[in-house]
Amino acid sequence: MNAIIDAIEMGRDSAAQLLLALKDDGDGLELPTLQAAVLELEQKCPVKIPEMDAAKKWIHKAALWEEKLENNVECNSDSGVSDEEVLLEKKLTLKKVERLVTKGKNLTLRPRSLVRLGNCVERAHLLRRKIIVWNEARNQENPQNLKFISGLVKEANKMDLMFPEILTLTGVHKKAEEWMDRASIAVRTTISFQELESLVSMGEELPLNVSDLLEKL
Structure with a gap:
């Protein structure tokens, strides 16, 4: 007994x-x-x-x-490539993650990975909103500088997610960096007037504040 x-x-x-x-x-x-x-x-x-x-x-x-x-x-990113290349190689999209989180919420037990993923989705939406606001205001009188969008690119890269607005961001970032590299070289060397004129025109069309380099050109 x-x-x-x-x-x-x-x-x-x-x-x-x-x-x-x-x-x-x-x-x-x-x-x-x-x-x-x-x-x-x-x-x-x-x-x-x-x-x-x-x-x-x-x-x-x-x-x-x-x-x-x-x-x-799983992501095929390589630490030896640029931020843009890393971002474009990401296979995990925000939509896919949101579907995973939705399915995870139906579980009786809540894995720690689900909580972390949910937090990641929240951060992604905040970043997405930042990019949308920047994109809507980029052609106004006081656009942001390259440092600002470089920060957004790095933030997106750390998040390890892909969504459509990132393509717009990385496209502008890459174009601006290429222009700044060319402009920096032009400031230090002698180039033809036609090339200089083309460079200035391209700089003025950028949806970023590159006035410092434009003044030097």
Whole structure:
């Protein structure tokens, strides 16, 4: 009789420990750690408790979601290439990530990777808004300088996501950098009047503030 009572008590204790292990502190759950904890509890518990089976199913579904995420996150970027090349090589689009997050929200357990991905989506939308605002204002009287859009490019590169506005951003950034390289060379060397005139015209058409170099030209 005592053995039965002890088994019941251990079952209750295991259920309590399981609930504690499943508690989400707001940052999501690390699945490998959770899997190890559940396995240890299952091995120690002398009785079968329904919560254990449910937890294992939840973990399995969350693990399948993480596996799908890992398969999608692969990127062919190389640290030796430029920011624009890295961005254009990204395969993970904002839309694809949003679909993954939406599916992840249907999980009973919330993996930590899902929380991080959700935060990444939020940052991407903030960056997207910055690019849209810049793009709408770039032809006004006081456009931003190259340093500003270089900062946006670096921010986009760190985010490791692709969305349509990035193509506009990188296109302008690349064109501006090429012009500034040519203009810097022209300031230090002698070029024909026709080439100088063409360079000034191109600089004036850029949707950026390059007045410092234009004055030198």
